[in-house]
Amino acid sequence: MLTCKQFLQELSDFLDESVDPALRAEVERHVNQCPNCWVVCDTARKTLKVFKGMDAHAVPEHVQRKLLSALEKAIADKKGVDASPPVGH
Numbered sequence: 579m580l581t582c583k584q585f586l587q588e589l590s591d592f593l594d595e596s597v598d599p600a601l602r603a604e605v606e607r608h609v610n611q612c613p614n615c616w617v618v619c620d621t622a623r624k625t626l627k628v629f630k631g632m633d634a635h636a637v638p639e640h641v642q643r644k645l646l647s648a649l650e651k652a653i654a655d656k657k658g659v660d661a662s663p664p665v666g667h
């Protein structure tokens with residue numbers, strides 16, 4: 579049984595379908611038993627579909643915008659930690 583941490587480490591490979599069948603089965607078993615990871619996997623899958631243009635209408639535009647702004651905020655917050663303090667304030 580994978581831990582949630584291991585699951586997250588394997589998630590991108592899992593979604594990429596490049597993971598080996600044994601590990602894939604482990605990941606699938608974890609997803610089916612862990613509601614948190616199920617949500618993460620489901621969301622990632624839908625997002626990936628949109629990016630691949632396979633199912634562009636699955637996520638409504640306002641949701642995509644929300645997702646993007648949340649992502650931008652997360653990136654901005656992360657940058658804020660590393661950036662030098664504001665000057666001339």
Ligand SMILES: [Zn+2]
Pocket residue numbers: 581582585608612614615
């Ligand atoms: Zn989990």
